[in-house]
Amino acid sequence: MKKITVKASQNYDVLIGGGLLKDAGKYMGEVLKSRRTFIVSDDNVFPLYGETLKKSLEENGFTVSEYVFPHGEQSKSHNVLLKIYDELAKANITRADSLVALGGGVTGDMTGFAAATYLRGIDYVQIPTSLLAQIDSSVGGKTAVDIAAGKNLVGAFKQPKLVIADTDTLSTLPDLFFNDGMGEAVKYGMIWSEKLFGLIESGNIKEHLEEMITTCIDIKREVVENDEFDTGLRMILNFGHTLGHSIEKTQNFCGLSHGQAVAAGMYLITTAAERHGIIEQNISDRLKKCLEINGLPYSVDIPAETLFRNSVNDKKRFSDSINIIICKTIGKADIVKMPVSEYEKLITE
Numbered sequence: 001m002k003k004i005t006v007k008a009s010q011n012y013d014v015l016i017g018g019g020l021l022k023d024a025g026k027y028m029g030e031v032l033k034s035r036r037t038f039i040v041s042d043d044n045v046f047p048l049y050g051e052t053l054k055k056s057l058e059e060n061g062f063t064v065s066e067y068v069f070p071h072g073e074q075s076k077s078h079n080v081l082l083k084i085y086d087e088l089a090k091a092n093i094t095r096a097d098s099l100v101a102l103g104g105g106v107t108g109d110m111t112g113f114a115a116a117t118y119l120r121g122i123d124y125v126q127i128p129t130s131l132l133a134q135i136d137s138s139v140g141g142k143t144a145v146d147i148a149a150g151k152n153l154v155g156a157f158k159q160p161k162l163v164i165a166d167t168d169t170l171s172t173l174p175d176l177f178f179n180d181g182m183g184e185a186v187k188y189g190m191i192w193s194e195k196l197f198g199l200i201e202s203g204n205i206k207e208h209l210e211e212m213i214t215t216c217i218d219i220k221r222e223v224v225e226n227d228e229f230d231t232g233l234r235m236i237l238n239f240g241h242t243l244g245h246s247i248e249k250t251q252n253f254c255g256l257s258h259g260q261a262v263a264a265g266m267y268l269i270t271t272a273a274e275r276h277g278i279i280e281q282n283i284s285d286r287l288k289k290c291l292e293i294n295g296l297p298y299s300v301d302i303p304a305e306t307l308f309r310n311s312v313n314d315k316k317r318f319s320d321s322i323n324i325i326i327c328k329t330i331g332k333a334d335i336v337k338m339p340v341s342e343y344e345k346l347i348t349e
Helices: 021-029 046-059 078-090 105-120 131-137 167-172 175-191 194-201 205-226 233-238 241-250 258-275 284-293 304-309 340-348
Strands: 002-006 012-017 036-042 063-069 098-103 123-128 142-147 150-157 162-166 321-329 332-339
Touching: 002 205, 012 205, 021 046, 021 123, 021 162, 036 046, 036 078, 036 105, 046 063, 046 098, 046 167, 063 078, 078 105, 078 142, 098 105, 105 123, 105 131, 105 142, 105 150, 123 131, 131 167, 131 175, 131 205, 150 241, 162 167, 167 205, 175 194, 175 205, 175 233, 175 258, 175 284, 175 321, 175 332, 194 205, 194 284, 205 233, 233 241, 233 321, 233 332, 241 258, 241 304, 241 321, 258 284, 258 321, 258 340, 304 340, 321 340, 332 340
Parallel strands: 012 162, 036 063, 036 098, 098 123, 123 162
Antiparallel strands: 002 012, 142 150, 321 332
8 A cells, every 4th residue: 555645725635545445444444533423425436335345334333324416417406415424314314423425526525515515524435436536526626516607617626634545446447538547647748747748658558557656646645735726737638638528518417528538628629729839849649659559539529619619618717817737848838928819819720
């Protein structure tokens, strides 16, 4: 087992390794003040891992309740969030108690937002079971739900008390969902580490899985510790996300998955920057090959005008300007502030 400590407004450990789920109750018991907890999961993940988690918790003195919602991005909504609140009230969860997010990014985001807002804030633990959640969304304290205007537009910062990343849970992921997580992994290589990018573009990533997961989490740790509330450096983690979220919104969250959309978003913003002379070095070809090797898309059949229109309500917009993340070389990202009118030209011309 490897351990990374995130030093934010609330310090916490990220545990990484195989077989950790069966001891989750022990690890949680060391950081939580109450032995009453509430599991939130979806109907794909809970049948696989719910009973193992409950058994571990109960063996360590926890009283456990749970709520299981339909899987998919469509469930990351206020309707499901309100149902979670109702179930927490029925279970008599108090401010001393805790929530547990058992699942992927949708589960983690919603559970974290519920923890940030129910009774004005209670503790929660992340147990990510997807690659995307293990390397990215479970760490850093961003929580959110989607609304009709766009993805993650309603949310809060809420750091977990603990993250337990059991790499064994990745063995049940279909290739499509594993590749989805690789979209975020490629992002970390692009914005921070050419060495990591080289490991990923080799095409044998499953032979180096724990190394990749640990590296991605450690990169995010460093970024979050320097900018917890996303006002500066942390913005680089959004490379590919402005157009990625636009793709997801355009497809009503029923088309490309998040990691796939981010992959396409990274390639599209990189080629646009090359065309407009913002990037002198041609890196899009190498990025394209890396995406292809890892089963990820690099283009979408969506008009550029539509991509622009559905991206201008993104969280990176400030009044009449927007922050765009550009990688001028592999392993380093820049935050480029530009007027929305200039951004429109960048995307549509």
